[in-house]
Amino acid sequence: MATIEFITREDLESFKQELFAELRRPSFRPPKQEQQKEWLKSYEVRKLLGISANTLKSLRDNGTLPSTKVGGLIYYAYEDIRKLMEPKK
Template sequence: MATIEFITKEDLDQFKQELFSELRRPGQRLHKISEQKEWLKSYEVRKLLSISPGTLQGLRDTGKLKFNKVGGLMFYKYDDVIALVEGKKIIPKP
């Protein structure tokens, strides 16, 4: 005979806390490298870095974050965004 296990509200709260603590760890990436897109749109970069549109504009203006403009959209290489977060200097290509 199979036993029935109930999930309580406390169980769900504990699971939520454990999940959030894992996601908040420094350097934690939500995607595996093979699943990560090579190019990100502006809104994706802002969400990833938790920054405002003005801050992103400042990173572009100062050359701290390289970008490519296609039509009216700005695209950023994922590797460049990670390098910025990790504090690595990005050397622009001539």
């Protein structure tokens, strides 16, 4: 049978004090915001746009989305993807 544990005000106060002490510690660094990469691989573009591999190939083939091939990998500039997602005026 499961045991039930209660959290008291004193428990919460103690936790708060420990948390603030940890945050004030000089070596504590909050995680940095991940910067957007300049070039994305095909799988990243498909995930970002929510499209299939065939749709991405069509966008590449008809010139809607420029790409660069390096070795066997195809890369897309984030700026081009951003422009593609902007509403047309």
